Amino acid sequence: MAIIETKELTYVYGENTPFRKVALDKVSIEINEGEMIGLIGHTGSGKSTLIQHFNGLMKPTSGKVLVDGEDFFADKKKLREVRFKVGLVFQYPEYQLFEETVAKDIAYGPKNMGLDEAEINRRVHDAAELVGLTAEQLQKSPFELSGGQKRRAAIAGVMAMEPKALILDEPASGLDPQGRDRIFDMLKRYHTEKKNTVIVVSHSMEDIAKFADRILVMNEGSVFCFDTPPKVFGRSRELEQIGLAVPQVTRVIGRLNDMGFDLGSDVYTIGYAEKLIRARLGEKVQ
Amino acid sequence: MEFFLDAENVRFSYVNEAEEPPVRTEVLKDVTLRVKKGEFTAVLGHNGSGKSTLAKCFNAINLPDSGTVTVAGLRTDDENNLLPIRKSAGMVFQNPDNQIVATIVEEDVAFALENLGVEPSEIRRRVDEALKTVGMYKYRMHAPHKLSGGQKQRVAIAGILAMNPDCILLDEPTAMLDPRGRKEVMDTIKRLNREQGVTIVLITHYMEEAAQADRIVVIDGGELLLDGTPRKIFSQVETMKNLGLDVPQVTELAWRLRKAGYDIPEDIITEEECAEAIAALLKKGG
Amino acid sequence: MLKDITLGQFFPGDSPVHKLDPRIKLVLTVEFIVMLFAAKSMWGIGVGALFCLISFAMSKVPATLMVKSLKPIIPLILITSVLNLFFIKTGDTLWKWKILRITTEGRDTALFMVARIILLIIGSSLLTYTTSPIDLTDAIEHLLSPLKKIKVPVHELAMMMTIALRFIPTLIEETDKIMNAQKARGSELDTGSFKDKVRGMIPIFIPLFVSSFRRAEELATAMECRCYHGGEGRTRMKQLHTSYLDVIAMIYTTIFFAAIITLNIVIK
Numbered sequence: 001m002a003i004i005e006t007k008e009l010t011y012v013y014g015e016n017t018p019f020r021k022v023a024l025d026k027v028s029i030e031i032n033e034g035e036m037i038g039l040i041g042h043t044g045s046g047k048s049t050l051i052q053h054f055n056g057l058m059k060p061t062s063g064k065v066l067v068d069g070e071d072f073f074a075d076k077k078k079l080r081e082v083r084f085k086v087g088l089v090f091q092y093p094e095y096q097l098f099e100e101t102v103a104k105d106i107a108y109g110p111k112n113m114g115l116d117e118a119e120i121n122r123r124v125h126d127a128a129e130l131v132g133l134t135a136e137q138l139q140k141s142p143f144e145l146s147g148g149q150k151r152r153a154a155i156a157g158v159m160a161m162e163p164k165a166l167i168l169d170e171p172a173s174g175l176d177p178q179g180r181d182r183i184f185d186m187l188k189r190y191h192t193e194k195k196n197t198v199i200v201v202s203h204s205m206e207d208i209a210k211f212a213d214r215i216l217v218m219n220e221g222s223v224f225c226f227d228t229p230p231k232v233f234g235r236s237r238e239l240e241q242i243g244l245a246v247p248q249v250t251r252v253i254g255r256l257n258d259m260g261f262d263l264g265s266d267v268y269t270i271g272y273a274e275k276l277i278r279a280r281l282g283e284k285v286q
Numbered sequence: 287m288e289f290f291l292d293a294e295n296v297r298f299s300y301v302n303e304a305e306e307p308p309v310r311t312e313v314l315k316d317v318t319l320r321v322k323k324g325e326f327t328a329v330l331g332h333n334g335s336g337k338s339t340l341a342k343c344f345n346a347i348n349l350p351d352s353g354t355v356t357v358a359g360l361r362t363d364d365e366n367n368l369l370p371i372r373k374s375a376g377m378v379f380q381n382p383d384n385q386i387v388a389t390i391v392e393e394d395v396a397f398a399l400e401n402l403g404v405e406p407s408e409i410r411r412r413v414d415e416a417l418k419t420v421g422m423y424k425y426r427m428h429a430p431h432k433l434s435g436g437q438k439q440r441v442a443i444a445g446i447l448a449m450n451p452d453c454i455l456l457d458e459p460t461a462m463l464d465p466r467g468r469k470e471v472m473d474t475i476k477r478l479n480r481e482q483g484v485t486i487v488l489i490t491h492y493m494e495e496a497a498q499a500d501r502i503v504v505i506d507g508g509e510l511l512l513d514g515t516p517r518k519i520f521s522q523v524e525t526m527k528n529l530g531l532d533v534p535q536v537t538e539l540a541w542r543l544r545k546a547g548y549d550i551p552e553d554i555i556t557e558e559e560c561a562e563a564i565a566a567l568l569k570k571g572g
Numbered sequence: 573m574l575k576d577i578t579l580g581q582f583f584p585g586d587s588p589v590h591k592l593d594p595r596i597k598l599v600l601t602v603e604f605i606v607m608l609f610a611a612k613s614m615w616g617i618g619v620g621a622l623f624c625l626i627s628f629a630m631s632k633v634p635a636t637l638m639v640k641s642l643k644p645i646i647p648l649i650l651i652t653s654v655l656n657l658f659f660i661k662t663g664d665t666l667w668k669w670k671i672l673r674i675t676t677e678g679r680d681t682a683l684f685m686v687a688r689i690i691l692l693i694i695g696s697s698l699l700t701y702t703t704s705p706i707d708l709t710d711a712i713e714h715l716l717s718p719l720k721k722i723k724v725p726v727h728e729l730a731m732m733m734t735i736a737l738r739f740i741p742t743l744i745e746e747t748d749k750i751m752n753a754q755k756a757r758g759s760e761l762d763t764g765s766f767k768d769k770v771r772g773m774i775p776i777f778i779p780l781f782v783s784s785f786r787r788a789e790e791l792a793t794a795m796e797c798r799c800y801h802g803g804e805g806r807t808r809m810k811q812l813h814t815s816y817l818d819v820i821a822m823i824y825t826t827i828f829f830a831a832i833i834t835l836n837i838v839i840k
Contacts, residue, residue, distance in 0.1 A: 043434065177332070177493075203464050274546070281571040372796075379793070381790060386738065387734070387735060392809075393809070397798055401801065445798060446798070449799070
């Protein structure tokens, strides 16, 4: 079943001004419950505008957004409910931390949902566990944490609302390789444990290739393609043409294909490339 | 041999006066690093390893607790050397927004020269030249906040370049940029190094960027651990991974094949080399 | 909402008004304000309005901006007119209801005061519309420089103004982002009652303060790296020059000033 669905979603910035710009042009997509989606597109492709429609922060100029099959813009009460159903983590979410303690900050969302004390507590600890924050860290001021910890605390703040769909905009930007891996491992774990929909917006094809069930590629406000990773990376030439960097291994295999080795066009992880080359060598060695 | 940047046995600690008693955190432990004129050095290390602290030592923002730092033969602990040092080793920071002072691009580029008391007509000439070098001349009358991240960072580089420095220190200049902006900045840095012989010290988390340098220095826990050409450093895949760092995908692929018993060079760092080495393997295998 | 504020915005152009020396422009704006206060009759205000209109036309700044600049001061206009309308009891009665009474004199004063405020805003907006913030701060620094002798930190004040102007758009953008992030966590900034909205401000202001401090610190380091060491020995890329245009502008303004004074004497 579709958790998020858009029908001919169009959004225009600065309508009736000289700065008029179509940010989204008739986007119709369906995101299913429990899917892990990677959302890719360069700056200005409309991906940020798109995700802000999913939780009602932005209102379509025309077309529809349905969450759980419901058009929520009509009713203010529903608009608020939708924010709890579709949790949105912005880029650099650590800049939203404000409470005295990390625990209180994570509790902000659940508190706004009107939950009782015991339930809030459970959720705070659940979310902290998911992102790997210790009980001791929960009692600290968020401003005492390290960069990576702050980032995870902020993500926990949205996870604690237990949204059916969790959207993260560039969750690993600005972190070092270790911090990046940690965030993606955490998201993978969250997804396997909770079985909720996760949508990750990222510039890094390498990162997205590792975990996404399906990849949505946006280009100039339209859907360029929305498919499984092998299918998407099978079009790596076109992706490069619209200014997206495909993983380095994909380019290496592309070069080998150009040299006449027919290795297929759907290679996008190191592990797969290794297997493929070894199999090829194995066959020939025999 | 005269070194342009020279840090000898540098120790540096931050003191947190808010705690009682004040807490000292040693960030640099006996670091010795010498950089030749015209060299392009990349500094790797995860967050908190001390790499930014070291960069700030070369700009006389940080003064070492013990040991000496000289820039172009000038000691950083001599008050009179401050301006000449900052003039010859300029620094670019991570967040482009927090280093642009003026409301118009060209005014910002002029800032350092105005501080140095340069003749107005000479400022004009050097500002125009610097803006042309980074490819931002046609944006000279723009407001900085309307530029993209990559453009802002190029303006910041122009602001340093206008001082005619011998060296530019860049502290994660691409961390907050999208792939396009990253490329713009990297291309600019490389060009300055190759064409104008500017000494570059680049702190980065992106292994592909480090691979483009002449030399890589790895810092961990306030100590200089590895120092060598990108080939030499990245061929130590296991050491790098243990340090929480990464290697380019191509290096890892070659390493994996090597580990599986195939005869492939261990110092592969470009896509071309990787494709060729694999092609050689495939041909030999067949 | 925040983006509607046009006050303090600069619209680049190369009209004669844009080309004036910012120092002269600043002085002439002050002269215009004095002119408005010197005017004792509606006729005088009329002359002021004419001055304003001609200047605006010459600047080629779109007329809609003139109207737009008035938007933030609508409450002030309303209060002024209400106060004058109902609290001036002299003159003939025009309208009466219970204790409320509007008199001819109340009406005239209200009109006079409102016209004066409107012209004041339009005139000073013209200055900011046609002068880049940097030029304006430069002009202020120059004009105030005699105060350095009595230890007023003129350069530092001007630098603070420049930085403030530079960071206003950045902070507006940041406020927007934080607001959206908190809305995503269920803060009732757009869906709640007035009370909810006020309560929702704390999660906005704290992160905003924290990040402003961080920015300030980073900016200070970056400025130091670029050899900033106060105003001493500093030069400027752009030198301020007066030209024949400035002389014309001075004569033109003086003529209007003289006209208003003459009107004051003639109309008793």
